[in-house]
Amino acid sequence: MKPLRVALLGCGVVGTEVVRLLHEQATDLTARVGAPLELAGIAVRRLDRERPGIDPELLTTDAMSLVTRDDVDIVIEVIGGIEPARSLIVGAMKTGKAVVSANKALLAEDGETVFGAAREYGVDLYYEASVAGAIPLLRPLRESLVGDHVQRVLGIVNGTTNYILDQMDTNGAGFSDALEEAQSLGYAEADPTADVEGFDAAAKAAILAQLAFHTVVTGADVYREGITEVTAHDVAGAKAMNCVVKLLAICERVPSTDGRNGRGVSVRVYPAMIPRSHPLASVREAYNAVFVEAESAGSLMFYGAGAGGAPTASAVLGDLVAVARNKVGGTRGPVESTYAQLPVLPMGETVTRYHVQLDVADKSGVLAQVAEVFAHQDVSIQTVRQEGRGDEAQLVIVTHKATDAALSATVDALGGLQNVRRVASVMRVEGEQQT
Amino acid sequence: MKPLRVALLGCGVVGTEVVRLLHEQATDLTARVGAPLELAGIAVRRLDRERPGIDPELLTTDAMSLVTRDDVDIVIEVIGGIEPARSLIVGAMKTGKAVVSANKALLAEDGETVFGAAREYGVDLYYEASVAGAIPLLRPLRESLVGDHVQRVLGIVNGTTNYILDQMDTNGAGFSDALEEAQSLGYAEADPTADVEGFDAAAKAAILAQLAFHTVVTGADVYREGITEVTAHDVAGAKAMNCVVKLLAICERVPSTDGRNGRGVSVRVYPAMIPRSHPLASVREAYNAVFVEAESAGSLMFYGAGAGGAPTASAVLGDLVAVARNKVGGTRGPVESTYAQLPVLPMGETVTRYHVQLDVADKSGVLAQVAEVFAHQDVSIQTVRQEGRGDEAQLVIVTHKATDAALSATVDALGGLQNVRRVASVMRVEGEQQT
Numbered sequence: 090m091k092p093l094r095v096a097l098l099g100c101g102v103v104g105t106e107v108v109r110l111l112h113e114q115a116t117d118l119t120a121r122v123g124a125p126l127e128l129a130g131i132a133v134r135r136l137d138r139e140r141p142g143i144d145p146e147l148l149t150t151d152a153m154s155l156v157t158r159d160d161v162d163i164v165i166e167v168i169g170g171i172e173p174a175r176s177l178i179v180g181a182m183k184t185g186k187a188v189v190s191a192n193k194a195l196l197a198e199d200g201e202t203v204f205g206a207a208r209e210y211g212v213d214l215y216y217e218a219s220v221a222g223a224i225p226l227l228r229p230l231r232e233s234l235v236g237d238h239v240q241r242v243l244g245i246v247n248g249t250t251n252y253i254l255d256q257m258d259t260n261g262a263g264f265s266d267a268l269e270e271a272q273s274l275g276y277a278e279a280d281p282t283a284d285v286e287g288f289d290a291a292a293k294a295a296i297l298a299q300l301a302f303h304t305v306v307t308g309a310d311v312y313r314e315g316i317t318e319v320t321a322h323d324v325a326g327a328k329a330m331n332c333v334v335k336l337l338a339i340c341e342r343v344p345s346t347d348g349r350n351g352r353g354v355s356v357r358v359y360p361a362m363i364p365r366s367h368p369l370a371s372v373r374e375a376y377n378a379v380f381v382e383a384e385s386a387g388s389l390m391f392y393g394a395g396a397g398g399a400p401t402a403s404a405v406l407g408d409l410v411a412v413a414r415n416k417v418g419g420t421r422g423p424v425e426s427t428y429a430q431l432p433v434l435p436m437g438e439t440v441t442r443y444h445v446q447l448d449v450a451d452k453s454g455v456l457a458q459v460a461e462v463f464a465h466q467d468v469s470i471q472t473v474r475q476e477g478r479g480d481e482a483q484l485v486i487v488t489h490k491a492t493d494a495a496l497s498a499t500v501d502a503l504g505g506l507q508n509v510r511r512v513a514s515v516m517r518v519e520g521e522q523q524t
Numbered sequence: 525m526k527p528l529r530v531a532l533l534g535c536g537v538v539g540t541e542v543v544r545l546l547h548e549q550a551t552d553l554t555a556r557v558g559a560p561l562e563l564a565g566i567a568v569r570r571l572d573r574e575r576p577g578i579d580p581e582l583l584t585t586d587a588m589s590l591v592t593r594d595d596v597d598i599v600i601e602v603i604g605g606i607e608p609a610r611s612l613i614v615g616a617m618k619t620g621k622a623v624v625s626a627n628k629a630l631l632a633e634d635g636e637t638v639f640g641a642a643r644e645y646g647v648d649l650y651y652e653a654s655v656a657g658a659i660p661l662l663r664p665l666r667e668s669l670v671g672d673h674v675q676r677v678l679g680i681v682n683g684t685t686n687y688i689l690d691q692m693d694t695n696g697a698g699f700s701d702a703l704e705e706a707q708s709l710g711y712a713e714a715d716p717t718a719d720v721e722g723f724d725a726a727a728k729a730a731i732l733a734q735l736a737f738h739t740v741v742t743g744a745d746v747y748r749e750g751i752t753e754v755t756a757h758d759v760a761g762a763k764a765m766n767c768v769v770k771l772l773a774i775c776e777r778v779p780s781t782d783g784r785n786g787r788g789v790s791v792r793v794y795p796a797m798i799p800r801s802h803p804l805a806s807v808r809e810a811y812n813a814v815f816v817e818a819e820s821a822g823s824l825m826f827y828g829a830g831a832g833g834a835p836t837a838s839a840v841l842g843d844l845v846a847v848a849r850n851k852v853g854g855t856r857g858p859v860e861s862t863y864a865q866l867p868v869l870p871m872g873e874t875v876t877r878y879h880v881q882l883d884v885a886d887k888s889g890v891l892a893q894v895a896e897v898f899a900h901q902d903v904s905i906q907t908v909r910q911e912g913r914g915d916e917a918q919l920v921i922v923t924h925k926a927t928d929a930a931l932s933a934t935v936d937a938l939g940g941l942q943n944v945r946r947v948a949s950v951m952r953v954e955g956e957q958q959t
Contacts, residue, residue: 110671110820113784120738120863121670217668223821225660225668233652233660235556236545236841303555349548368827371806385545385838386658389828392803393821403820406671420855428555 093122093413094129096161096186098152098177099168100140103191103218104131106402107165108143114406122413130155132168132177156181163412165405166190167218171198178203182210187412187421189405191218197292197308200299204425213421215408220293221246221377223400224393225407230300230381231423238349238384239301242340243519246293248375248395249284250316250336252276254324254360255373258333263321276375286315287358290338297379298340298356303429306340306356312436314359323360323514326446326485330518332362333370337519343434353432355439362444363520370520437494442471442518444487447503448511451482455508459484462506466499467491487518528557528848529564531596531621533587533612534603535575538626538653539566541837542600543578549841557848565590567603567612591616598847600840601625602653606633613638617645622847622856624840626653632727632743635734639860648856650843655728656681656812658835659828660842665735665816666858673784673819674736677775678954681728683810683830684719685751685771687711689795690808692759693768699754711810721750725773725793732814733775733791738864741775741791747871749794758795758949761881761920767797768805772954778869788867790874797879798955805955872929877906877953879922882938883946886917890943894919897941901934902926922953 095111097104111118111128119125131143132152140148149155156164156177164181166188168174174195178188179202188207190196195203196219207214217227221244230239245251249271256267268285271277283289291311298306316336327334338358345352363370368390372378377395382388394400415421449455456473463470469489476483488496504512530546532539546553546563554560566578567587575583584590591599591612599616601623603609609630613623614637623642625631630638631654642649652662656679665674680686684706691702703720706712718724726746733741751771762769773793780787798805803825807813812830817823829835850856884890891908898905904924911918923931939947 106820114671114673117673117738117864118671121858121861223672223818224824225664228663228668229660232846233663233842234838235845236549236553236843237658237838238549238552303552368806371803383658383838385541385834385841387829387832387835389659389826391824391826393824397822399820400822403669403672403818406820407668408671410670411667414858418855420853423556423849426556429552 090124092125092127093162093416094127094160095409096129096155096158096164097131098156098164098166100131100133100143101167102398103167103401103405105143106398107167107405110402110406118410121410123417124413126409126413129158129161152177153180156186157184161186162416163187163189163409165409166192167405169194171195175199175202179206182206182212185210185212187213187416189408189412190214190216191401191405192216193219193292193296197295200307201305208424211421213412213415215412215422217408218401218404220296221379222393222395222397223403224377224379224391224395226379226391227300229391230297234381234383234386237386239381240342240384241382242297242301242379243369244297244338244379245335245369245372245377246338246379246395247284247290247336248377249277249281250290251372251377252375253285254316254319254334254336257319257321257324261321261325264317264319285317287313287336290336290358294338294340294356294358297338298354299425299427301340302342302354302431303426304354304431305427306354306433310356310433312357316360319360320514323516326444326514327362330362330444330487331365332518333365334360334362334516335369336360339519343438343440350429350431353434355434357436357439359517361517361519367520437492437497439493440490441493441496442488442490443496443500444516444518445500445503446513447484447486447509448513449482449484450508450510451479452508456484458506458508459503462502463488463499466495466502468495468499483513525559527560527562528597528851529562529595530844531564531590531593531599532566533591533599533601535566535568535578536602537833538602538836538840540578541833542602542840545837545841553845556845558852559848561844561848564593564596587612588615591621592619596621597851598622598624598844600844601627602840604629606630610634610637614641617641617647620645620647622648622851624843624847625649625651626836626840627651628654628727628731632730635742636740643859646856648847648850650847650857652843653836653839655731656814657828657830657832658838659812659814659826659830661814661826662735664826665732669816669818669821672821674816675777675819676817677732677736677814678804679732679773679814680770680804680807680812681773681814681830682719682725682771683812684712684716685725686807686812687810688720689751689754689769689771692754692756696756696760698756699752720752722748722771722793725771729773729775729791729793732773733789734860734862736775737777737789737866738861739789739866740862741789741868745791745868747792751795754795755949758951761879761949762797765797765879765922766800767953768800769795769797769951770804771795774954778873778875785864785866788869790869792871792874794952796952796954802955872927872932874928875925876928876931877923877925878931878935879951879953880935880938881948882919882921882944883948884917884919885943885945886914887943891919893941893943894921894938897937898923898934901930901937903930903934918948
């Protein structure tokens, strides 16, 4: 059987693992694909770096020539970022290549271009590795649940921030100390912005929402708060509620009174408290997990390593086998479907719950004033706890569900009350089952 | 676009849900498939039963005529059992129909016939619903992890037994009481044999092993012990070890010194202790979860409702969309691959650990005698705990890994020791990460 020729773009941590697996698994891959897979070339930025185990003959710095070569059938893109990745992917597709990509940034920022090119040129674009590493998640959403009606996706999709928050929960550490430890262990990068500010999670949320709701969602559509302002005090407050703080990516269908598609979708990333009894609460260290609620399937959870060279390469290889099989069979996989065209709702319309800690004057009548502010915004209070006396007096309030706009206006108004010395912390509460 | 016509075999709990979803999701399904799906007919055993929401015009008792009709494109089989399901599936395939089945018994007992027919007649056979209900598991194994090297699958795949064991763990109930409660709540059937004796789990284990290791495995190949002999005492013994007893389906690649495919596969179902820190330990009530260890992907877990009409129907619909898309595209999905042809090893060669409780005479020298028996079989002891005095004197021993044959011979020999009054309980210990 004629071999399928594969071009690899990028030879860093993931690329190196891909090369290793292509070599080590060669016999199995041939049996699974129905044809051998052959490495046609590897595009790198610099030729002068040591690359043990890589045949130097395969290396080139001219990526565009490589992806458009006639003897290449499939292109694997693991360089990341917007450019030159986008031009290379489109160039490859234009010349009939199927593409496997791990590039969440590109798919979230300009999915339109690459999905559009795949459609226009009639080629496969698979990207399981772009979200949650080796955890099979996109394929289940795209294929297994395609006959169901997904209501909500709730996930821990960034390992760095989960490691930091887990340390804060376990040791009572503050954010900076936990970040420093994560950096020293290699869980966080020297510039941790993309992780701790939630940009990475937001890109993944956009990709998940698009698949779950058949609607175009970009990274820019995602409401985003990072974890840099989560304090040891917040984490302790969560503990007192029998909750844990996690950075959550949430994609939700917002119900409407008419029609079952809902009014629109809400896609957001922020640190929130979830009950310790929730399956996501026990996701420790740098692991990822995604909880999916669908109308018929009920609650599902997918758990595993969300990053790392080998896990990401495993996802890339799974996609590679799929597109290679399609090539052998002269067919292609399902294309992205965005037929539902649901609007992405602004954060203010999202329905959620708040946990609010107020430093208050230790006087009678304060609770009544505070309650009045909530009532004025039509926000219903679920529980109030009064703590401490004198200068330490605090009210801890958990609301029922309300729009984020109403909750936010409530918090603003609370800050203006004379007897409220300080809004000490505000955090959302998530993780109830939807009904 | 010309509609695709679907014949449904069986209209019980799952079938009724399938009809409901086909109706309710019609618009979405059309968009996802690229053509409308139309119900051509429903084969039932009796026409005189009340079937609210089902058009009586669609019903027929002549299933074979239905599946071979020219105007049928896809057949969904949810009747279960070996016959007439097998003849109907083969008959449908012979006339070019793609088949979606939820029939674990047939696939595990005589997969050869139905997979063979799918291959011979060049049609799709999808069966996600046969294992673990709505949890996307077969597709990830068959497609996502196809570029990886699966080492082990460890799963809770039977909700009934998990419910019973969970009750025993939570309330200290005995097996019979917990079974009775499960029956009264509808979690267990009046005749619970298939569940409590592990037949259901063994069928699923065979299906999982076949996919994970690309090797033919039938239900009869699976070593099986049920949970009927698990006592409250066993569960308490597990608790003392910070473990929990679960009925596990285990599919394992047994390593060899040469070649990476291993010496063969071990496929087994039995109650075993797993550490409470293991992700499977927290699977409560009738939920299912499957833990997969792959060389590159690392540890993955899939969790959700393992049974029930709606979840199973969700899995059926996912498969239906997949085969319908293939029909529209004039193609078919990946066929079963059994190229690896690894031998299924006898239970005696399986490597595992034992937890043994011995009622012993309260004399000096007993431990030395017992230790000698283990040493004689080359079984290394990890921990020994002496409990009670006098008539209550007990030794609790946990071994390191050894072959099941050696462990079993050790237990036999222990029973013959004069100072061992009784082998009070023997249970396997599972759930360490493989290295």
